[in-house]
Amino acid sequence: MAYRAALVTGASSGIGEAFARALPDGTGLVLTGRDTAALEALAKDLARPGRDVRVVAADLATDPGRDAVIAAGEAAGIDLLVNNAGLGYFAPVPRNTIAQERAMVEVNVMTPVVLTRALLPGMLERAAKGGTRAGIVVVSSISAFLPVSRLTTYAATKAFDLHYAEALGADLEGQPCDVLALCPGFTKTRFGDRSGMKSWMFHDGADPNDVARAAIDGLGRKRVVVIGSGSILTPLIARLLPRRWANGAVVASMKALKKKAGH
Numbered sequence: 001m002a003y004r005a006a007l008v009t010g011a012s013s014g015i016g017e018a019f020a021r022a023l024p025d026g027t028g029l030v031l032t033g034r035d036t037a038a039l040e041a042l043a044k045d046l047a048r049p050g051r052d053v054r055v056v057a058a059d060l061a062t063d064p065g066r067d068a069v070i071a072a073g074e075a076a077g078i079d080l081l082v083n084n085a086g087l088g089y090f091a092p093v094p095r096n097t098i099a100q101e102r103a104m105v106e107v108n109v110m111t112p113v114v115l116t117r118a119l120l121p122g123m124l125e126r127a128a129k130g131g132t133r134a135g136i137v138v139v140s141s142i143s144a145f146l147p148v149s150r151l152t153t154y155a156a157t158k159a160f161d162l163h164y165a166e167a168l169g170a171d172l173e174g175q176p177c178d179v180l181a182l183c184p185g186f187t188k189t190r191f192g193d194r195s196g197m198k199s200w201m202f203h204d205g206a207d208p209n210d211v212a213r214a215a216i217d218g219l220g221r222k223r224v225v226v227i228g229s230g231s232i233l234t235p236l237i238a239r240l241l242p243r244r245w246a247n248g249a250v251v252a253s254m255k256a257l258k259k260k261a262g263h
């Protein structure tokens with residue numbers, strides 16, 4: 001599917017940057033994040049004759065930040081929305097500050113909900129008029145399938161993202177818009193360092209370019225793409241294992257991963 005213009009949140013690094021790089025040269029871009037220098041460098045790199053590339057530096061944990069991004073998406077007439085920006089803190093809940101807990105919910109949950117609801121009508125209208133299709137990607141995580149201690153709130157926000165995207169896809173059946181939930185396993189981005197996770201967890205981590213590519217290829221064909229470490233076992237365990245054992249299974253798989261990475 002060749003999209004006219006895409007809005008990518010969290011485009012300043014990692015999987016979001018990979019999304020921006022993977023889209024065809026003909027697709028206009030609205031690149032958002034907080035790191036203006038990184039966004040401008042990416043915009044320069046991806047500029048092509050006739051291509052509309054815009055940068056919006058905004059904090060998506062705030063209403064004014066979300067409003068600025070929505071306005072830019074509308075102005076660019078996007079037909080692809082990639083809800084990718086996200087963050088996590090690796091610690092038991094009492095060790096996180098309330099501000100950290102709140103930021104995860106604001107960016108990982110509130111932002112995709114508000115951006116999607118605000119931008120969807122215009123996206124549907126343009127697609128219907130042009131006889132094309134719109135697309136929405138919600139970046140969830142492999143951690144969406146199970147309760148994960150030390151990533152307690154983060155994993156719960158990603159469970160929300162997964163359920164939201166799956167049900168939104170069903171809400172939009174018969175309408176010109178495809179929805180995809182992307183559930184990556186460990187991926188080599190800045191997320192590991194920023195979240196305080198251990199480097200050995202990313203030993204077999206996926207390349208963000210492969211992750212973004214799998215989502216773009218899957219959009220319109222699948223509703224959920226699970227990719228990277230644990231992508232086969234985790235959804236299976238989540239279905240088959242009694243809930244009370246689920247977190248134990250996560251802890252056991254972490255121990256196995258640690259051993260494999262030689263730690």
Ligand SMILES: NC(=O)c1ccc[n+]([C@@H]2O[C@H](COP(=O)([O-])OP(=O)(O)OC[C@H]3O[C@@H](n4cnc5c(N)ncnc54)[C@H](OP(=O)(O)O)[C@@H]3O)[C@@H](O)[C@H]2O)c1
Pocket residue numbers: 009010011012013014015016032033034035036058059060061084085086087088107139140141142183184185186187188189190191192194
């Ligand atoms: N890496 C993994 O192992 C992994 C696995 C599963 C799912 N994911 C998900 O993948 C998505 C992308 O993460 P990543 O791995 O690419 O990590 P990353 O390299 O840390 O990128 C995170 C992006 O989110 C943006 N962001 C964070 N807080 C923001 C805020 N308050 N306002 C605006 N933008 C904000 C960052 O922008 P600025 O730095 O410019 O603020 C950055 O561009 C996230 O939703 C994450 O949960 C990652």
